[in-house]
Amino acid sequence: MKSKKRTTIYDIAEKLNIAPSSVSRALNNSSYVKESTKKLILQTAEELNYKMNSLASNLRKGQSKTIGVIVPRINQNFFANVIAGIEDASYKQGYNLIICQSNELYEKEVQCVNTLINQNVDCIVISISVETINYQHLKNILDHHIELIQFDRVADELETLKVINDTLQASYEAVNHLINQGYKRIALLEGPQSLNIFRQRKEGYLQALKKHNIPIIDELMLENAWTKELGAQATRQLLSLPNPPDAIFASTSDFSALGVLEVATAMNIKVPSQLGICGYSNEDFTEITSPSITTIDQFSVDMGKTIANLYFEEMNNSNVSATPKTISIKPKLITRSSTQRSAE
Amino acid sequence: MKSKKRTTIYDIAEKLNIAPSSVSRALNNSSYVKESTKKLILQTAEELNYKMNSLASNLRKGQSKTIGVIVPRINQNFFANVIAGIEDASYKQGYNLIICQSNELYEKEVQCVNTLINQNVDCIVISISVETINYQHLKNILDHHIELIQFDRVADELETLKVINDTLQASYEAVNHLINQGYKRIALLEGPQSLNIFRQRKEGYLQALKKHNIPIIDELMLENAWTKELGAQATRQLLSLPNPPDAIFASTSDFSALGVLEVATAMNIKVPSQLGICGYSNEDFTEITSPSITTIDQFSVDMGKTIANLYFEEMNNSNVSATPKTISIKPKLITRSSTQRSAE
DNA sequence: TAAATTTCGGCAATCGATTGCATTTTTTAA
């Protein structure tokens, strides 16, 4: 281990006075090598601290056993969990992960895609940035015969494998729950409508209202209430209306819901009796606020595992896969104090 | 883009009837190509949707422009933030990240290391698992001439680049703060002492007590209170002592501190007047519990950036780097309600 | 116009593992 260069199969071959091809076969446990020589080779490899050079192997084999993942932010709970799930399932199959974050920037997303294509990844898993409305870079992935799996924030019009939450349904159930708890004027904090998930969450809200013949009031639907601060701001606006809402569905995130809760608390408005609050994502903290916040669990780690396994299945079914599969995971409404009216 | 194979420099060379070497030089913007042909080549590459094959390039160049990262869990706030920081800084230098999680398992950590060596990464960044007490796999990284950077949970005895928090100091300050707030019997929830960070947090606690001539009481120091549940359990034990503590420093994590708070609340013990609580890590939720929890911020994203930049510096200083550098980041005590006694 | 530079561009080896095909060795059958 003193030498400057790492051990290669040639070193092993030379030492044992055999052909490199035999070494390669032995290391790959091919049946075309005598047991005795195989043992010898493995032993020598161990001695020389041989580590195979995946670059060479992958170059030759034309695959990289690597999955590229692009998310807006790595350190956002939902994405971190999905990545953890993907890693877990991939690792078991001997696959590695290359992770990129787009920082919600279209330009960077494109660059990430290019990098991953360069890296010869076998599959790219992506949740698009909020800025992304052009999908040429995604099509480019397909042109390069790389498997593409979209998750959560997907481009509907692109026919690729997809793993999503049944967002509309979850949203519908959440609003339905609010209605059942007796709330009559339910406001909606929307996310950027460029993203399909936020469109769906709005749609679920609308459908639930419609179902119960509750009028849809424009001034109760506020766009761009994505963060805690914006959620708080929107709440102030809503609560100062002549006819304020009695519940707020922060469909964008739990952070937004937290903003709502803080403003309500500051204004001395009782939650849930005077104001119901529902968030989205089941962040850790929703359980420990007072009152705890009703929210929706997305089973993010499972989602990650599902994504990876979808790829592995699809890979084995190398037959002309008919229609691009979409797997929908049903999220779960977690009802907590912020929407549990005592009098019911 | 219909063909089954991707465009290579040979395709471009053939189309323009020149040598592949010229194509390569043009793409790498070498000065040994006429401007006019360079332009032509670049244009043709664009037309053919050429993407370079990093595998081939890296194999030839003997480097991979890739950094491997091994953490216990990707979806743990602190690590997710560090990774985000590393990604950010690395991306700017044209480097990619391969991420692995050890799941706190020694065996898996070893496997991750081997995978990363196989992948020819240029650098491995690691925060060791709680099980890791043997460092042969880390030495193996060095034997393969791969730069090794340890962070946060480091093996002290290994001479490598390190990026750490000044844990001892932070812990000392936290306890000092508690003492200044008038707490007299301060309990300590410890993490596994196999990890140096937990040893240091304990040491900081001990030093602070010593400084103020406060006796060190064994029954106030509980090991293995790592999670919320264990923190809660430890708290019950502590509070049922004949002479219970009036403050608890959950040096393991904010989750543990949360467990403390929940038990205290359940037992109707007033925080901070009857019991002071201090956590560690500055998790999001510490700000929104009631009362909010005093804790220690580790500047995790910055830590990630520091790690990446340390590598790039070190790489440029290819001179025989004298002593393996250790960068220590000073964490910050965030004092909040859980330790702010009104009567002071 | 010839000689000396400088600039371009091509040839071919290289990185390390894999694999189709050929060859040698061993085993089995005749």
Add this chain to the structure above:
DNA sequence: TTAAAAAATGCAATCGATTGCCGAAATTTA
């Protein structure tokens, strides 16, 4: 004992980009 079959091993090309070295073309100088 020999031929045929099977098993083991070797040879050499390949994956795609890079680069040292050399020759050709273009430019400058004498």
